[in-house]
Amino acid sequence: MAIRYIKNCTGDDCEGERKSSQVISKIIFYLLLVSFVAVFTYMLFFSQYLKVGNIEIVGTLELSSQEMKQGMEDSMQGKYFGIIPKNNFLFFSQKNVEKLLTDNYKKIRTVTVTKKFPDTINIVIDERKALLVWCAREECYLLDEQGFAYSVADFSSPELMQNHLLQINDASGREVSIGSKIIEPAYEQYVLSIKDELAKIGFNVTDQYWTPSRMAEEINVKTDQDLEFYFSTQFELKSALDTLNIILKKEIPKEKEAEIAYIDLRNENKAFYRFKNVEPVSENLEVAGEEVKKEE
Numbered sequence: 065m066a067i068r069y070i071k072n073c074t075g076d077d078c079e080g081e082r083k084s085s086q087v088i089s090k091i092i093f094y095l096l097l098v099s100f101v102a103v104f105t106y107m108l109f110f111s112q113y114l115k116v117g118n119i120e121i122v123g124t125l126e127l128s129s130q131e132m133k134q135g136m137e138d139s140m141q142g143k144y145f146g147i148i149p150k151n152n153f154l155f156f157s158q159k160n161v162e163k164l165l166t167d168n169y170k171k172i173r174t175v176t177v178t179k180k181f182p183d184t185i186n187i188v189i190d191e192r193k194a195l196l197v198w199c200a201r202e203e204c205y206l207l208d209e210q211g212f213a214y215s216v217a218d219f220s221s222p223e224l225m226q227n228h229l230l231q232i233n234d235a236s237g238r239e240v241s242i243g244s245k246i247i248e249p250a251y252e253q254y255v256l257s258i259k260d261e262l263a264k265i266g267f268n269v270t271d272q273y274w275t276p277s278r279m280a281e282e283i284n285v286k287t288d289q290d291l292e293f294y295f296s297t298q299f300e301l302k303s304a305l306d307t308l309n310i311i312l313k314k315e316i317p318k319e320k321e322a323e324i325a326y327i328d329l330r331n332e333n334k335a336f337y338r339f340k341n342v343e344p345v346s347e348n349l350e351v352a353g354e355e356v357k358k359e360e
Contacts, residue, residue: 123189170215200234236277296330304329
């Protein structure tokens with residue numbers, strides 16, 4: 065039969081043993097704590113598990129998502145303070161990426177950046193659509209659907225070469241600032257419709273338009289035969305075209321259209337026109353119930 069001895073510790077000897085045990089326990093605890101902090105710090109700042117490894121870009125139409133991705137990867141090279149890798153998922157700055165993209169790509173209207181744990185960055189791009197080229201002071205700018213100038217026009221770029229954007233030349237020379245609103249969307253739609261509507265009645269309009277100023281609400285266009293049309297955006301385009309059709313049917317024979325210098329449609333339900341090389345003489349006419357002023 066085994067005999068067990070249970071030490072009954074009392075007095076100063078036992079007190080010393082308890083203190084020694086507590087010291088050892090504290091040493092073990094702090095060693096474990098330091099080890100945990102070291103491992104956690106490594107995982108947090110230096111581990112490859114928290115490295116941004118996947119960048120997904122959607123929404124691009126004419127911009128190159130691959131070019132954007134490469135630019136982001138280049139910006140994440142190096143370290144913060146020479147210690148923390150810039151490609152660390154936890155320290156990846158969404159606002160910095162948004163600023164980087166909008167600064168480098170003026171065609172971007174908005175960009176949304178989200179992080180998907182543990183290593184994915186999702187980017188949604190909303191591209192501007194260039195509708196017009198606005199030229200003033202010997203410089204040209206791209207206008208988006210809202211009439212904002214968002215970039216200087218590069219006539220060698222695919223955006224301009226492939227889309228054949230029409231150009232409006234502002235004779236006033238008023239300065240244009242990137243990001244400023246130049247014209248209203250209704251103005252854009254008006255001028256964009258002119259070419260198609262005139263084509264329906266046999267006039268081939270060039271892509272070069274003119275206006276006295278952006279405040280004048282006037283637009284001048286020219287055909288391949290050097291016939292000029294003057295429009296006012298204050299009145300509906302349909303009204304001007306109805307008046308034009310009346311003149312063509314009642315006053316100007318088809319064979320004489322090439323002799324017209326201009327047709328002025330800037331007054332509602334009225335038109336003024338003149339033939340080339342003829343001194344202008346005003347004459348009021350009543351055509352189909354609508355007043356037409358003829359200059360010849």
